[in-house]
Amino acid sequence: MNTKHPRRAVAALAVAASGLLLVTACSSGDAAPAASSNPEVLVIDQSFTAQSIDPATIFQVTDAIVATGIYQTLVSYQGDDPTPQPLLASAYDVSEDGRSVTFTLDESATFANGKPVTGDDVVFSLERLRNLKSSPSYLMDGLTVTAPDEHTVVVASENPASYIPSLLTSTATSIVEADAVRAAGGSDADDAAETDGAAALFTSAENGVGSGPYQLESYDTNSQITLVSNPEWWGGDAAYERIVIRNVKNPQQQKSNVESGESQIALDIPGRVAEGISTEALDVNAYPSPEVLYLAMTMDASSPTSDPAVRDAIRLGLDYDALVQLAGPGTLRAAGIIPSNLIGSIPADDAIQTDVEAAKQMIEDAGATGSKITFDYANDYTRLAGIDYNIIAQAVQTQLAAIGLTVELNPTPTSTSLQRYIDGETQLALWSWPPDYGDPDNLLVFGPGALIGERVQWTADDAPDVVALGDTARTALGDDREPAYLAWNEALVEQAPYAYLLEPTFTLVSSSAVGAKLDPMANLNLSQIAAN
Amino acid sequence: MSAPSVDSVGVSADTPTGPPAGNGGSGYARFVLRRLVASVITLFGITIVSFGISVLVPVRAETVNLSQQALANPEVVAAFRAKFGLDLPIWEQYLRYLGGLLHGDLGLSQQTGNPVSTDLANYAPATLELVVYATLMSLVAGVVFGIIAAAMRNRWPDHLARIVSLVGVSLPTYWLALVGSTLFFRQLGWLPGSGRLDATMMPPPRVTGFYTVDSLLAGQFDVFQSAVAHLVLPASILAISTLGMILRFTRSSVLDGLGTDAVKAAKVKGLPTHRVLMRYGVRMASSPIITVAALSFGFLLAATVYVEQIFSWGGMGQYAYRASTNLDLSAITGISVVVAVIFLLVNFLADLLASAFDPRIRLQ
Numbered sequence: 001m002n003t004k005h006p007r008r009a010v011a012a013l014a015v016a017a018s019g020l021l022l023v024t025a026c027s028s029g030d031a032a033p034a035a036s037s038n039p040e041v042l043v044i045d046q047s048f049t050a051q052s053i054d055p056a057t058i059f060q061v062t063d064a065i066v067a068t069g070i071y072q073t074l075v076s077y078q079g080d081d082p083t084p085q086p087l088l089a090s091a092y093d094v095s096e097d098g099r100s101v102t103f104t105l106d107e108s109a110t111f112a113n114g115k116p117v118t119g120d121d122v123v124f125s126l127e128r129l130r131n132l133k134s135s136p137s138y139l140m141d142g143l144t145v146t147a148p149d150e151h152t153v154v155v156a157s158e159n160p161a162s163y164i165p166s167l168l169t170s171t172a173t174s175i176v177e178a179d180a181v182r183a184a185g186g187s188d189a190d191d192a193a194e195t196d197g198a199a200a201l202f203t204s205a206e207n208g209v210g211s212g213p214y215q216l217e218s219y220d221t222n223s224q225i226t227l228v229s230n231p232e233w234w235g236g237d238a239a240y241e242r243i244v245i246r247n248v249k250n251p252q253q254q255k256s257n258v259e260s261g262e263s264q265i266a267l268d269i270p271g272r273v274a275e276g277i278s279t280e281a282l283d284v285n286a287y288p289s290p291e292v293l294y295l296a297m298t299m300d301a302s303s304p305t306s307d308p309a310v311r312d313a314i315r316l317g318l319d320y321d322a323l324v325q326l327a328g329p330g331t332l333r334a335a336g337i338i339p340s341n342l343i344g345s346i347p348a349d350d351a352i353q354t355d356v357e358a359a360k361q362m363i364e365d366a367g368a369t370g371s372k373i374t375f376d377y378a379n380d381y382t383r384l385a386g387i388d389y390n391i392i393a394q395a396v397q398t399q400l401a402a403i404g405l406t407v408e409l410n411p412t413p414t415s416t417s418l419q420r421y422i423d424g425e426t427q428l429a430l431w432s433w434p435p436d437y438g439d440p441d442n443l444l445v446f447g448p449g450a451l452i453g454e455r456v457q458w459t460a461d462d463a464p465d466v467v468a469l470g471d472t473a474r475t476a477l478g479d480d481r482e483p484a485y486l487a488w489n490e491a492l493v494e495q496a497p498y499a500y501l502l503e504p505t506f507t508l509v510s511s512s513a514v515g516a517k518l519d520p521m522a523n524l525n526l527s528q529i530a531a532n
Numbered sequence: 533m534s535a536p537s538v539d540s541v542g543v544s545a546d547t548p549t550g551p552p553a554g555n556g557g558s559g560y561a562r563f564v565l566r567r568l569v570a571s572v573i574t575l576f577g578i579t580i581v582s583f584g585i586s587v588l589v590p591v592r593a594e595t596v597n598l599s600q601q602a603l604a605n606p607e608v609v610a611a612f613r614a615k616f617g618l619d620l621p622i623w624e625q626y627l628r629y630l631g632g633l634l635h636g637d638l639g640l641s642q643q644t645g646n647p648v649s650t651d652l653a654n655y656a657p658a659t660l661e662l663v664v665y666a667t668l669m670s671l672v673a674g675v676v677f678g679i680i681a682a683a684m685r686n687r688w689p690d691h692l693a694r695i696v697s698l699v700g701v702s703l704p705t706y707w708l709a710l711v712g713s714t715l716f717f718r719q720l721g722w723l724p725g726s727g728r729l730d731a732t733m734m735p736p737p738r739v740t741g742f743y744t745v746d747s748l749l750a751g752q753f754d755v756f757q758s759a760v761a762h763l764v765l766p767a768s769i770l771a772i773s774t775l776g777m778i779l780r781f782t783r784s785s786v787l788d789g790l791g792t793d794a795v796k797a798a799k800v801k802g803l804p805t806h807r808v809l810m811r812y813g814v815r816m817a818s819s820p821i822i823t824v825a826a827l828s829f830g831f832l833l834a835a836t837v838y839v840e841q842i843f844s845w846g847g848m849g850q851y852a853y854r855a856s857t858n859l860d861l862s863a864i865t866g867i868s869v870v871v872a873v874i875f876l877l878v879n880f881l882a883d884l885l886a887s888a889f890d891p892r893i894r895l896q
Contacts (some may be wrong), residue, residue: 043731059599095539135599223846
């Protein structure tokens, strides 16, 4: 065998490849970073959490952002106004008893495939959401949807449900063109979870089943999602010809990209990092978070936190101002589980005040000095405005040591930490609750015997008065809602095994040539971005 | 007096000139068969380990793939588990997986909802393009510097090579990636910092999945230039991480070759130094270099997980990271199998190539 040729071929190939890389890189070095200043293309950097772009299955942040460009809901938030405004519905009317909402569809609304948006489409979309038994299906619990005529839809509930318009701002309730989805194997029947086969339709390019200003061009949950303008958009002209949303994990990388002009919007730059940006070419805006960072203290008898005196001492012994400082600029002190931008929130001035000496005395009186408490938190979780849970947890550990408690940190990946929390195995845990819609109804899960309450062994029997307050708040109407939720929120402060730490601030860094804002849920709505 | 021909001095047992007499085709076939059987057994072991790990991890798949509200609904959880076959006993899941594997079916990804084979077909070219260029870069640099270090033993180029290899081996890849990105992208602005192409560019029509190749095939030179510019930084950082290993192997192998009787004979017969170096030292170092290049390729396949995360590369590394952190069992096992197949294939080819250079390998 002649062994010279393979050796020479390998060597030649290697030299050629290396030379090619070096020569071409050198020749293109200065052009690369400044790639993009095509005004028709909007580049957004975000750390992806993407899973599905089928509206009826959306519960990840990236998908929700993308869906705001492709699909439309009956109502939506406009700018930072927390009141849902008509979108596909030209108007809506809440019945006097609060049990139904009648939506009048905009007769000019059409899908990208040219078909008009009808009541049948709305019923199909919302029933499909319910019956797919996916992550957001719970939104339809207790609701019925009917279409008395082609342009009217009624969403009703057995009990008064003032939260219905807010709930229908969720991207999971987006309306799709029923006939096309049915033709692709979609179903809204009771057995849709087993029979629906339309998933592929939603990831196919320019499928035409949305009514938003853009259509999907490519959907890669790993690296990049691209939208192109919908030339048939019933709302006029899309602001951009293309929108490219890139998966950029590192906040510093996002900062460099937006500063260099390689991207126009960066969604995951924490406030502390954004402080270093000082150029007129960029806008740095802060938006209040719709969620509260809290400590969950189990009432399980095996934990020192089962003693009410220990829980009170923890609440009293925490240095909230220090935690707010650690979380970064713009962070607010939390006074209860309802954040300050929703009705029923407690003014920050009424929040519990730190008293380390009193807390220390309480621990001593309870005979709990030196008690060991395991503190669970997700050490890789940065989605909440980039707050590093490791830093917060270490600060809490130090602060509780000052009142006589020995806190052992148990940092684990989010999946493990969440599993322990769900299984009710944590003694002390650090979490937040991202709401799906902007109404305090979404926070009733913190009540006794409810979803979060059960995780800390707080049962309905422990606090029947709080259960009743929650029921009252959920069914309250009009002006009665705010005091009802406030009463429930205050009852939680007094009785619930939680300590409310802070309300973070989300930072949006964008080119000043781009009119971008976050909505009251701290989400970016692509259809509302205008090229300035 | 004419100089002796190389062939006339290549009579030592140390000089690889061809297969030993009496050990022709059947020996070679046995060698290939042995390697194939070992590969299949390794692959089987990998599937067992992947499944075993999934049993040991104290997290349920639905916890990371469903919303918290959905987790409270047993119907939704049951539908999720049934869809992905998680309601079956683990041994039945494993047997089904093996059955599917024989037909090229790697199962459904819980994260993307796509067949894992489709996801991997989409993402593998990005990773392979990165790893191939990184391997070639480290191979060229490692072999060249290794030869120079051997030829100038204990002089300054040798000391410099020692320092370079030590640095390359010692520094963690993720640290190098962060520093490289900070320096060349953020500070100097010489190279792009993320992705495979400028965001405003459309990828070239897919033929191989390698943007550098597909862009040339499509005649899109601006896309080619952008693809190369995006490759340089991550490929260089990966290359540095294996450069030291290749350099040290090359140096020691060339030195071994230069110490053989054949080389002494060649020198005695007056062969010029550079010819002795290239025809004996380097030639005899070929087999170990091929072997270490294959190992380096496998190492880089794993190292891309860090680098792809930092450079938002969008290949198998990022897919693997996401699958791991979200406990996407089908994807994790699929990635393990595919990476193992690539690694085994590369090693298999390296063995064949090395045995072509050095027939003694077939006898081992």
